[in-house]
Each structure stands twice: as structure tokens, then as C-alpha cells.
Amino acid sequence: MKILLVGSGGREHALGLGLHADPECTELHAAPGNPGIAQFATCHPLVISDNQAILDLAQKLDVELVVIGPEVPLVNGAADLLRAAGISVFGPSKAAAQLEGSKNFAKEVMADAGVPTAHSFTCTNQAEIEKALDTFGAPYVVKDDGLAAGKGVVVTRDRQEALDHALSCKRVVIEEFLDGPEVSLFGISDGKTVIPMQPAQDFKRALNGDQGPNTGGMGAYSPLPWAPSDIIEDTYIKVLAPMIAEMAARGTPFVGLLYAGLALTDHGTRVIEFNARFGDPETQVLIPLLKTPLAQLLYKAATRNLEGVTLQWSDESAVTVVLASGGYPTSPAVGGVIGEFPTIEKVSIFHAGTTDSEKGLVSSGGRVLTVTGTGSDLTEARDRAYRAISHISLDGSFYRTDIALNASVAEKGN
């Protein structure tokens, strides 16, 4: 099978490795890809917001499957254009990707599907905003209705900061604060069947101890030794299956990866958000643990053939740590030279924002590398990831040192 993978981040590097490892994948192309992906796939230049360019490339390469990594082409309708041309796509239609593209739309579908989430108001003017803020009280949760690369959400006790953020958005969702650990649980769907993956946890804040601004994600680990033993089944029944059924009933089936961001509150599981694609950096821990051949799995989803499929997982643990540019997430520095990578057993270094230049490999984005370690437990996986990342030099860069720390300590105590 010839496959085209769209995207250029750490998530796509991990997906690419998974696709490449599947013997069914005979030729892997990536667009635009990155220097890490280029080690095992053929990369092609591409502006990912250009749907026609994606179609032209897929047709020129005569691929049988297109896997779309990032949300932007999905929300732009790239999958619709490809499907109309008869090409199988792993990734939802424009209509289905609205689950990520509009927080308000996601709330409406959840209400119709009976899926538990935070109470919310969608506001378009100051009077509505102030009323909503005062109804819920602090901590305030204020979400830009549209796509914002993980940075459109402000959670704060400062009413003025909440109000200022709300007023800077065209349309804003203000909601009840959900207290409890967060879990990312992904469902792979062909539009009618949905298969849950094992859960992961992401670290959204920039700094240790969950301080600093929200980011796209600074690290992740899987599995979650502390999570309730029925978390997969419970999320399937309460969240994934009803959402997939509701989207199908609306005539906009969801084909691709449904990312459920959950809060495990004292009152049960609540959905914090949906995304319409694999999470980054959660993918960098899930794909190294997934034993089911990835190309066949995504092809079955794309061709509506998932019924009866089950996933096989390694019994190891994985921890990934993001190396971020100085200034991330507000104003990341780019163009810094990245030092040699160490070679450490059971460590994968995924490129997230890198570019080849005459100076060698340089940084080209806020999140530069994602370093994943695997091991027999979280402690071993963490040790490997941190040993590797501590040997990579990039001026001004930083990483969190507490990724999976609490979970690994708790695991040891069990």
C-alpha cells in the first residue's frame, strides 16, 4: 500500500514510524514532513492549508491512503476533496471536524448525544460574558470558540484576565471549572464502529507543577497505572460510542481519530474537549506501544471496515518529554542549532519543529523535539527519556522535569 501522510510535527513523525513498520506499507510519502520523517519516507513540499495541493500530490503519487495529521486541513475540508476524488482518507470531513473546529458545535452534539461535559454558555457580547463569568464564579474557564492551536483556553481566578480574554474572542464558550485529573482517550472510528485506544495523560502547562501558560502539550505518558480499571469501557459507553452514533445520525459520520479530553471528577467522567485528530504529544507514547499494524488499522477505518478489529498493546510503559524553544508558547525563538542526538536503547527522538540548514539541524517551531523512552514501568521509561533529553543541546530551550513523575512514584508505591 502506498500512503501519503500529511503534516510535519512530532505526531506525524511517530505516525510515520508506525506506518513504515507495517509490512503492508510498501511506499511512504510525507508532506511536508520533517528531517526526522525524511529518514524513512519521501518528503514533498506542501502548504497544508492548500486542499487542492494535497489532492494533486495524492493523485500524482497514486496513493491508496492519505493520513491527515493536523487539524487545519481537516477543518478546511481536505478529506472531503480527497474522498470526492475516490481516495481513501483517514481523517474526518469538514462537517465532522467541527467537533474540534467549534467548541460550541461540540457542546451541541454532546447535549444531543447525552455525553457528560461541563455546563457552559456561548457568548458574543460583554453583557453575556459577564453574566456567564458570575454564574460560574472562579476559577473561570474561557474558551475561544474557534481553532487556536491549544492556546485559546484561559483558566484563571482573575476575573479581569478572564474578561479580557473573552472580549478578545469573536465568540466564546464560558464554562464550569472541572476538578479532577485529565486523561486523553482516543477512539479510532470508521464512522460507525469506534475502537478505543489505551489512555494517556498530557501535560498542558508550560512549566513544572502545572504552572505557566497552556501549551500544545509538554509531555505525556501511557498507560495510567492510577486510572480506574474500567476507564476504557466507561469512556467507550458514555462518550465515544454515543458521539460516533450521533455524528452518523446527523449524516456527518466521523471517520478518523476522535480525541476525547476527559476530566475524571468526583461526579464522574466529563468531556473537556474533543479533537478531530491524534493528540500531540500523546501519539508519541501511544504509537510506540501499539502492536497492531498501523497502516492496516488506519486503512480499515478509512474504508469503513473496522468491525471486529481489536488493538494489541505492548505491556511496557512510555514517557515522552517535549524540548521547547525559549519563549514558547508566546514567542518561540527559532533558528537555534540543535546538538547531536544521543543513542540510548529504547529511546525515540521525534522531530517536531526542526529544519535542515547549512548550520545543520536547527529549530523551526515552539516544540522542537519529543523524546520518548519506553521501559518495563514508568520509572524506567522516564529515566530513559530524561537521560536522552539531557544530552541534547539547543540554546535557550527548556523542558519540564516532572512529566509522569507523580504517576511513577505512585506506581512504585503499589
Ligand code: AMP
Ligand atoms: P481545551 O483546549 O479545551 O482542552 O483546554 C485546554 C486546557 O484547559 C485543558 O487541558 C484543561 O487543562 C483546561 N481546561 C479546559 N476546560 C476546563 C474546565 N472546564 N475545567 C478545568 N480546566 C479546563
Ligand code: GLY
Ligand atoms: N496534546 C493536546 C492536543 O493534541 O491537542
